Amino acid sequence: xxxxxxxVIGLEVHVELATKTKIFCGCSTAFGAEPNTQTCxxxxxxxxxxxxxxxxxxxxxxxxxxxxxxxxxxxxxxDRKNYFxxxxxxxxxxxxxxxxxxxxxxxxxxxxxxxxxxxxxxxxHMEEDAxxxxxxxxxxxxxVDYNRSGVPLIEIVSEPDMRSAEEVIAYLEKLRLLxxxxxxxxxxxxxxxxxxxxxxxxxxxxxxxxxTRTEMKNLNSFKAIARAIEGETQRQIDLIESxxxxxxxxxxxxxxxxxxxxxxxxxxxxxxRYFPDPDLVPVAVSDEMLDEIRAKQPEFxxxxxxxxxxEFDIPDYDIEIITGSKHMADLFEAATAxxxxxxxxxxxxxxxxxxxxxxxxxxxxxxxxxxENLAKLVALTDSKAINSSVAKEVFEAMFxxxxxxxxxxxxxxxxTVNDEGALRGVIEKVIAENPRSVEDYHNGKEKAIGFLVGxxxxxxxxxxxxxxxxxxxxxxx
Amino acid sequence: MSIIDMTAAELAAAIREGKTTAVDAAEAMLxxxxxxxxLYNCYVTVDAEGALAQARAVQAKIEAGELTGRLAGxxxxxxxxxxxxxxxTTCSSKILYNFxxxxxxxxxxxxxxxxxxxxxxxxxxxxxxxxxxxxxxxxVTKNPWNTEHVPxxxxxxxxxxxxxxxxxxxxxxxxxxxxxxxxxxxxxxGMKPTYGTVSRxxxxxxxxxxxxxxxxxxxxxxxxxxxxxxxxxxxxxSTSIERxxxxxxxxxxxxxxxxxxxxxxxxxxxxLDGEVKEAVLAAAKTLEDKGAVVERFDLSLVEYAIPTYYTxxxxxxxxxxxxxxxxxxxxxxxxxxxxxxxxxxxxSEGFGxxxxxxxxxxxxxxxxxxxxxxxxKALRVKALIKKAFDEAFAKYDVILGPVAPTTAxxxxxxxxxxxxxxxxxxxxxxxxxxxxxGISLPCGTDRNGLPIGLQLIGDCFQEKKxxxxxxxxxxxxxxxxxxxxxxx
Numbered sequence: 031x032x033x034x035x036x037x038v039i040g041l042e043v044h045v046e047l048a049t050k051t052k053i054f055c056g057c058s059t060a061f062g063a064e065p066n067t068q069t070c071x072x073x074x075x076x077x078x079x080x081x082x083x084x085x086x087x088x089x090x091x092x093x094x095x096x097x098x099x100x101x102x103x104x105x106x107x108x109d110r111k112n113y114f115x116x117x118x119x120x121x122x123x124x125x126x127x128x129x130x131x132x133x134x135x136x137x138x139x140x141x142x143x144x145x146x147x148x149x150x151x152x153x154x155h156m157e158e159d160a161x162x163x164x165x166x167x168x169x170x171x172x173x174v175d176y177n178r179s180g181v182p183l184i185e186i187v188s189e190p191d192m193r194s195a196e197e198v199i200a201y202l203e204k205l206r207l208l209x210x211x212x213x214x215x216x217x218x219x220x221x222x223x224x225x226x227x228x229x230x231x232x233x234x235x236x237x238x239x240x241x242t243r244t245e246m247k248n249l250n251s252f253k254a255i256a257r258a259i260e261g262e263t264q265r266q267i268d269l270i271e272s273x274x275x276x277x278x279x280x281x282x283x284x285x286x287x288x289x290x291x292x293x294x295x296x297x298x299x300x301x302x303r304y305f306p307d308p309d310l311v312p313v314a315v316s317d318e319m320l321d322e323i324r325a326k327q328p329e330f331x332x333x334x335x336x337x338x339x340x341e342f343d344i345p346d347y348d349i350e351i352i353t354g355s356k357h358m359a360d361l362f363e364a365a366t367a368x369x370x371x372x373x374x375x376x377x378x379x380x381x382x383x384x385x386x387x388x389x390x391x392x393x394x395x396x397x398x399x400x401x402e403n404l405a406k407l408v409a410l411t412d413s414k415a416i417n418s419s420v421a422k423e424v425f426e427a428m429f430x431x432x433x434x435x436x437x438x439x440x441x442x443x444x445x446t447v448n449d450e451g452a453l454r455g456v457i458e459k460v461i462a463e464n465p466r467s468v469e470d471y472h473n474g475k476e477k478a479i480g481f482l483v484g485x486x487x488x489x490x491x492x493x494x495x496x497x498x499x500x501x502x503x504x505x506x507x
Numbered sequence: 508m509s510i511i512d513m514t515a516a517e518l519a520a521a522i523r524e525g526k527t528t529a530v531d532a533a534e535a536m537l538x539x540x541x542x543x544x545x546l547y548n549c550y551v552t553v554d555a556e557g558a559l560a561q562a563r564a565v566q567a568k569i570e571a572g573e574l575t576g577r578l579a580g581x582x583x584x585x586x587x588x589x590x591x592x593x594x595x596t597t598c599s600s601k602i603l604y605n606f607x608x609x610x611x612x613x614x615x616x617x618x619x620x621x622x623x624x625x626x627x628x629x630x631x632x633x634x635x636x637x638x639x640x641x642x643x644x645x646x647v648t649k650n651p652w653n654t655e656h657v658p659x660x661x662x663x664x665x666x667x668x669x670x671x672x673x674x675x676x677x678x679x680x681x682x683x684x685x686x687x688x689x690x691x692x693x694x695x696x697g698m699k700p701t702y703g704t705v706s707r708x709x710x711x712x713x714x715x716x717x718x719x720x721x722x723x724x725x726x727x728x729x730x731x732x733x734x735x736x737x738x739x740x741x742x743x744x745s746t747s748i749e750r751x752x753x754x755x756x757x758x759x760x761x762x763x764x765x766x767x768x769x770x771x772x773x774x775x776x777x778x779l780d781g782e783v784k785e786a787v788l789a790a791a792k793t794l795e796d797k798g799a800v801v802e803r804f805d806l807s808l809v810e811y812a813i814p815t816y817y818t819x820x821x822x823x824x825x826x827x828x829x830x831x832x833x834x835x836x837x838x839x840x841x842x843x844x845x846x847x848x849x850x851x852x853x854x855s856e857g858f859g860x861x862x863x864x865x866x867x868x869x870x871x872x873x874x875x876x877x878x879x880x881x882x883x884k885a886l887r888v889k890a891l892i893k894k895a896f897d898e899a900f901a902k903y904d905v906i907l908g909p910v911a912p913t914t915a916x917x918x919x920x921x922x923x924x925x926x927x928x929x930x931x932x933x934x935x936x937x938x939x940x941x942x943x944x945g946i947s948l949p950c951g952t953d954r955n956g957l958p959i960g961l962q963l964i965g966d967c968f969q970e971k972k973x974x975x976x977x978x979x980x981x982x983x984x985x986x987x988x989x990x991x992x993x994x995x
Contacts, residue, residue: 071610075830077603078590078612078709080744110826112873114850121829174834303873305882308716308823311745 033271034235037263038243039198039228040152040190043205044183045215046159046223047090052180053158054081054124059182061221065164065175073180075119080309083108087182088313090214091131091156092323094184097208097330098151100135102320106313108156111302116174117160125185126155127304131313136189137208139200149201150189157183184214190229190240195256202226202252210356211328216395219251226255231276232266241266242276246290248283258283262290334359342372348380355394358383364401369408378404382425399432407435417495420444446495450502453486453494457502460485471507479503510535515581515675515729522569522580529569529580532675533562533624536582540626540673548648549668551587552595553627558582561624568622577732577756579622584674586665587628588635589615589720590709594625598711599643599664600633602831602838602857612709613744614678614720614737621736626674629664633859634828635685635713637661638928639921642861647918650692651990652957656915659689665723666693670990676724676733680710682717683816684910684935687947690723691910691960694949694990696730696977697723701967702942703748705734706741712827714820715746717939727948727978731755734970750968758971763979764798766972769903771806774934780913786951786959787909793983794907794976804902808895811888812937813929817865818872818885819940824862825869831857864925893941900966905976909934910947910960934962944970946977949987958987 052059055072071079095102107129110122132154141147161179165172186205192198206217206224217224226249231241246262249255261283266276281290329337331353338349352362358379365375387394407428411421416439424444427433439445460482461468470478479500486499510532513521521527537555544550562582568574585591588598590608597603611619619625632642640648640663648663650656651671658667662679666689669677679686681699690697698721705720712718722733735756740749770791775784795801833839833853840852858866872881899906911931921928938945943964950961961980965973 071608074835076590076608076610076836077596077598077606077711077830078608078707080708082743082745112826112829114829114832116832116834116846119830119835121832122826301875303826303870303875303878305822305826305873305878308714309712309745 035232035263035267036235036237037193037259038190038231038233038240039192039259041186041188041192041198041201042227042229042245043186043188043202044225044227045094045186045205045209045217047087047182047184048213048215049084049086049090049182051084053084053087053156053182054180057180063177065173065177068177069179073119074176075121081124081307083310083313084182087156088131088315089323090182090212091154091184092315092320093212093327094186094209094214095132095135095154096324096327097212098132098135098137098154098186098205100132100151100154102315103129103131103133104315105129106131106315108307108310108313109304110307111304113300113302115160116172117163117179119161119176119179123158123160124307124310125157128306129312130155137201137204139197139204141200142194142196147191147197149191149197152187152189154184154186157185159183190231195259198228198255198259199252202255207331207354207356210395211330213328213356218393218395222250225249228255228259228262230259230262230266232263232270241270242278244276244278245280246283247280247293250285254283254285257285257288258290261288265290342366342376344372344376348376351384352376352379357397358394361397361401361404365404365408368401368405369412371408371412374408374412375404378407378425382422383429386426386429397429399428403428403432403435410435410439414495415439415445417446417492420446420492444493446493453490453499453502454506456489457486457499457506460489461503461506468507479507511539511672513675514725515578516732518581518675519576519578522566523575529562529566529622529624530559532580533558533582533626536626536674543671544673546649546654547651547667547671547673548646549629549664549671549673550584550627551597551599551630551643551645551664554594554625557594558624558626565622565624574622576621576736578618578736580624581622581675582624582626583618584626584629584665584668584677585615586631586662586677586679588631588680588711588713589678590711591615591625591628594628596628596711597645598634599631599645600858600862601644602854603836604644604838606836608709610709612720613706613739613741615709617737617739618678629662629668629677631664632661632685633862634711634824635661635680635682635718636824636861636865638684638688638931639916640664640667640689641918641922642859644859649918650915650957652694652915653955655917656957657692657918657921659692659911659915661685661689662697662723663689666690666695666697669693669695669723669725672989676722676729678720678733678737679723680713680718680720681939682714682719682820683932683939686721686723687935687945687960687962688911688932690947691949691962692915692958694952694958694987695723695725696727696946696948697721698730698734698946698970698973699938699944700734700738700970701748701944702939703746704738704750704753704944704970706739706744706747708741708743712823714823715827716823717816717820719939727974727981728756728759730946730977731759731974752968752971755970755974758974759978760975761979761982762798763794763976766794766799766905766976767903768794768799768801768976769806769899769906770801770803771809771899771906771908772803773806773809774908778912778930778933779909780953782951782953783909783911783913783959787907787961790950790961790980790984791907794980797979797983799976801907802903804899806895806899806906808888808892809933809937812892812940813933815885815888815892816932816936816940817868817929818881819889821865821869822873822882822885823869825866825873828858828862828866833857861922861925889940892937896937896941896943896966900969904965904969904972906964908962908964910962911935914953914955914957914959938964942967944973946973948977948981950980950984952988
């Protein structure tokens with residue numbers, strides 16, 4: 031019988047915090063500015079410049095720590111990690127090694143079998159991001175953009191508690207939601223505001239010792255992570271089965287080719303010469319500060335789901351989807367508060383919103399329409415000012431440009447015509463022009479009326495209430 | 508009295524009273540620098556044009572009544588490791604031969620706000636590593652008392668410029684004695700304030716946990732006045748301390764009655780030159796005569812200060828100096844094959860011997876497997892040294908001792924034996940390790956006519972006690988001779 035293997039996985043997750051300014055200076059963290067326009071002596075490593083900790087970074091790190099059941103270090107320190115690379119202007123990164131801000135936490139995830147499992151969190155530490163190197167093949171040189179240098183990160187280091195790609199993704203989803211709910215980051219894998227490195231080893235089922243692990247980098251989507259885990263598990267099993275050894279090394283995942291290659295082995299590992307940064311004073315977390323952050327913790331998903339079930343008459347499935355994104359939950363709650371129609375708001379989100387998101391490949395966090403406009407749209411359909419097909423057209427415009435539905439309907443002249451006299455004239459004309467359908471109807475073909483309704487709607491350019499048309503047709507026939 | 512012979516306080520008063528102007532003072536100094544700095548080499552950069560422009564602007568403000576401070580209009584020299592916007596800042600290193608900062612160090616800004624006129628940037632040991640100013644990439648500075656001797660270091664250019672009257676006062680930085688020792692060798696007053704009193708923002712770091720900017724002046728009055736201006740709480744420096752007691756000139760009081768002064772036996776052991784010992788003890792006697800209570804005691808652990816200091820300072824320096832890599836500014840080697848080779852060649856060619864020695868030492872003590880045995884242990888000893896001082900200051904207001912074991916050595920006699928040079932820091936470095944304030948002031952000359960310095964050490968935030976004791980001693984001592992004999 032073939033040997034059965036177990037995959038052991040731990041994650042190092044980097045999350046870019048959503049602060050307005052950088053971790054150690056006042057420069058903006060806004061994404062996409064011209065190179066080196068969001069820099070100062072501090073984040074470009076000019077001689078004589080000194081770092082000063084952005085308090086918001088500390089608050090976010092503690093908030094994430096509390097949300098993941100960590101112990102908060104009351105006397106934390108920053109350390110320098112020394113290595114030479116041009117994207118690192120001081121040639122050391124300010125990070126935390128000896129006294130990280132959070133330790134010994136964990137989060138619950140649901141397993142495939144429907145059970146619950148805790149993934150331990152070894153530590154969470156604060157650190158600064160590096161700049162970006164741009165290789166210019168044309169000029170054959172490299173250029174550095176320090177706009178990203180000093181952007182605050184937290185690194186969440188898990189225990190090696192995960193056993194499958196599904197568990198890894200459940201864990202990442204859990205972290206992503208917690209952090210999004212805290213407003214500490216938008217956690218977008220594609221844009222790099224959430225990055226996961228996978229530490230993976232395999233061992234025979236039942237073995238006590240861990241196998242030799244590798245670290246996989248460059249994983250930019252949940253799909254890539256799942257594929258990389260499968261690929262690496264198989265690669266390690268193949269090595270073991272063929273009598274070779276797994277080498278402790280860092281590997282880079284190539285999602286296009288669907289394979290990984292070695293970046294550096296343990297032997298090449300640098301000595302980072304970590305030591306406490308003498309330019310920063312130790313971080314003392316007071317009881318008051320902890321209480322303050324605790325008091326500000328938001329309602330997380332589990333609590334929100336429970337509350338929705340009690341407050342709103344919408345299906346569980348809807349609740350799951352809506353609370354699966356902080357932004358969507360916010361949209362739902364705000365629009366519902368304005369129009370008082372949870373079911374209808376939910377229908378718009380579950381129907382047209384999801385459809386267009388899929389079509390346009392947009393994430394929930396990037397939805398641009400406001401809850402005010404969504405509430406207005408619900409009100410317009412409620413009052414029968416527009417019919418459902420017009421409403422869909424209006425929604426699409428709102429989805430794209432966040433247009434005001436009232437103004438849009440007004441400007442485009444999309445209001446339903448409820449004037450019976452005008453409608454009667456049109457219907458009479460349709461009856462006169464379609465004697466065969468009229469005859470069919472009178473011969474008992476109920477369906478024929480559908481064709482006549484359609485012709486009327488067409489003549490009305492869609493601006494009629496189909497139910498009213500149906501009613502009047504029946505009367506006139 | 509000629510302008511150049513005035514103290515900073517006297518000059519400022521004369522300018523306020525309209526007897527002279529900031530422009531006259533700057534011109535007189537620039538002329539003197541032009542005449543004699545070829546001999547002494549106190550300056551790396553002289554900014555004649557800038558100084559005159561500042562002097563004119565400051566004079567206009569003084570006349571308009573907008574600048575009334577104690578130092579308004581007085582020309583100053585700045586050690587070349589403090590950033591000055593638009594003005595070359597080299598740290599006396601080849602690796603920063605072309606570095607022009609975009610911003611000005613906070614301490615210098617404080618001076619400028621008070622109406623100081625910047626004459627230029629003074630020579631120093633490369634990156635403040637050295638005790639003689641001989642490790643500068645821009646030539647040695649000579650001691651104005653005797654040009655065959657060193658001025659001390661690392662703030663040798665600043666101390667020599669004050670002694671040679673090429674400025675009215677100067678700023679230096681002190682990591683292990685770099686203000687107090689050259690002040691002693693050059694017969695000037697020099698003070699290292701409590702760590703955190705003067706912002707380090709814009710001071711190019713050597714040993715970040717030990718570095719502190721301070722004044723070099725012609726007398727104690729100027730020292731208090733300058734410290735009062737440069738001391739500030741700066742949010743840009745996390746280690747800066749908010750103090751309410753920075754009116755240091757209020758401590759210029761000629762009275763030490765009842766002041767408890769401790770003389771550590773450890774500071775008078777082997778290796779201390781006989782003439783230095785005699786002069787320092789005579790100064791102690793002078794203070795006793797003025798009413799101080801003088802007592803001998805044992806300050807343990809001082810012998811561990813040197814290895815502790817060189818471990819911590821070198822460790823921090825090895826990391827602080829990583830940013831000088833030829834990528835962003837400063838020296839880059841001409842030819843190279845790839846990134847790694849560019850780093851290696853730029854740094855090998857850009858740094859001098861002493862700097863490379865300390866980078867290697869620092870990298871070693873931080874490397875994995877040695878960190879606990881060296882760096883961590885040094886931090887523990889540092890804490891014990893602080894404790895020993897705490898115990899001493901429970902009994903004494905001020906600790907009195909020599910600044911250095913000898914007077915200024917001959918040029919070229921120190922670098923050959925770095926260990927011996929390091930041992931010369933024995934009386935100054937414990938003060939940095941404990942974060943304490945210390946002042947050096949002249950208390951005599953040796954048989955060759957070279958100045959001897961007296962060191963007074965205070966508890967944290969007790970600069971006022973030091974100023975009071977130093978001022979009282981200075982009054983009792985009387986005028987000290989000046990160094991201007993060689994100027995022809």
